[in-house]
Amino acid sequence: MYPAAFDYHAPKNVKEALGLLGKLKDDAKILAGGHSLIPMMKLRLAQPKHLIDLGKVPGLSGIKADGKALAIGAMTTHWEIESSSAVKSKLPVLAEVASVIGDPAVRNKGTIGGSLAHADPAADWPAAMIALGAEMVCEGPKGKRKVGVDQWFLGLMATALKERELLAQVRVPLLPAGSGAAYMKFPHPASRFAVVGVCAAVTLDKQGVCTKAGVGVTGAGTKAVRAKGVEAALVGKRLDPAAIEAAAQKAADGVDVQADLQGSVEYKSHLCRVFAKRAITEAVKRAGA
Ligand SMILES: Cc1cc2nc3c(=O)[nH]c(=O)nc-3n(C[C@H](O)[C@H](O)[C@H](O)COP(=O)(O)OP(=O)(O)OC[C@H]3O[C@@H](n4cnc5c(N)ncnc54)[C@H](O)[C@@H]3O)c2cc1C
Incomplete structure (x- = not known):
């Protein structure tokens, strides 16, 4: 299906973009990679x-990289993150996550900011x-503000x-020495979206005892x-197999596990x-x- 008719604006800087957002209010939507918004417009779920x-x-x-964190622009594509040498050397789990998003076409156009704004x-x-404790930098008419990831996701696409x-x-804060992180997901066989995905980041001291852990479930x-x-x-x-299992x-x-076409509450909880x-x-x- 074709999307409903719309006017297209291509601001040349953030000030112009914010001006348009202020003027057009609810009638406007930001377009990033278009890989979530355009399908929704084609289905007329967004108009x-x-x-x-x-x-x-x-x-x-x-x-x-600024020594403490990786600062990733919202319009950075999944592919740019997957292939970045800074990411691979400083926070390789981000390249791992990017590499399992959709397919190459999705990764070449879709952006990290679009994904996090779409939720x-x-x-x-x-x-x-969530696992890495990221911070979102928002920009509006009153300037910039930071929102911690634990305050970011409010609900379904909110x-x-x-x-x-x-x-x-x-x-995204860098991990201290003695840390490791990994992302594992059960992908939907067609879209590759996560039926369930878990990211874990752990920091161990010299005795192998876990001093910090971050675990996010999607x-x-x-x-x-x-x-x-x-x-x-x-x-x-001490994170031996029994402690990890427990x-x-x-x-x-x-x-709030939801039953859907992909599985029952019991299956998805498993x-x-x-x-x-x-x-x-x-x-x-x-x-x-
Ligand atoms: C076939 C297919 C398979 C996919 N598989 C996966 C997958 O396996 N895993 C996965 O995580 N995702 C998957 N996606 C989604 C993909 O990652 C999208 O790129 C992402 O969800 C949205 O990013 P985008 O840049 O395309 O945003 P858009 O589609 O342009 O925008 C999405 C929403 O966010 C808003 N928005 C975008 N950028 C900003 C911004 N900077 N500030 C404020 N609001 C903004 C828009 O207004 C819109 O409401 C898939 C998509 C497709 C089409």
Whole structure:
């Protein structure tokens, strides 16, 4: 199906984009890679009268490392992250996540900012952002503000982004020495979206005891969530197989697991536990335990 008619705007800078957002209000939608918005428009699930394309706005894409974090522009594509040497050397789990999103066409056009603003419950980035404790940098008429990932995902396709704001950057903290991170998902066989996906990041001390853990779960519920019970069960323990198994058993706790065409609540809860165990096991291995 064709989308409903719309006017197309191509602002040349952030100020112009924010001006258009302020003027056109609810009638406008930001266009990034278009790989979630355009399909929704074709199905007439979204019918914006105006599209504000960020494609020609400078300064919204690219990856910079500043010693503490990777600062990733919202318009950076999944492929740019997958292939970035800075990402591969400083936070390789991000390249791992990017590499399992959709197919090459999706990865070449889709952006990290578009994914995080869209907040699809089966998207991959949310699990990684939660595990790594990312921060969203939003830009609006009153300037910039930062939102921690735990305050970002509000519900099904709902985020803390305010009207007339755009997502400008994502800041992902680097992991300290002795850390490892991994992302494991059970992909939908057609779209590759996560039926369930789990990202785990662990930091171990010299004795192999876990001092910090971050675990994000996507796909199972209406939004990605932090698996707090798993994190609490990991910290303070030597992460041998028994400790990992016990922690992973808590992976579906606190997730509003939804039955859908992909599986029942029981099946998807089981996948949460299985993929949590796999992601934590790999993260521990990568931490050098
Ligand atoms: C066939 C197919 C398979 C896919 N498989 C996967 C998969 O396996 N895993 C996965 O995670 N995703 C998958 N996706 C989704 C893909 O990753 C999209 O690229 C992503 O969800 C949205 O990014 P985008 O840049 O295309 O955003 P768009 O589609 O342009 O925008 C999406 C929404 O976010 C808003 N938006 C975009 N950028 C900003 C911004 N900077 N500030 C504020 N609002 C903004 C838009 O207004 C719109 O509402 C798939 C998509 C397709 C078509």
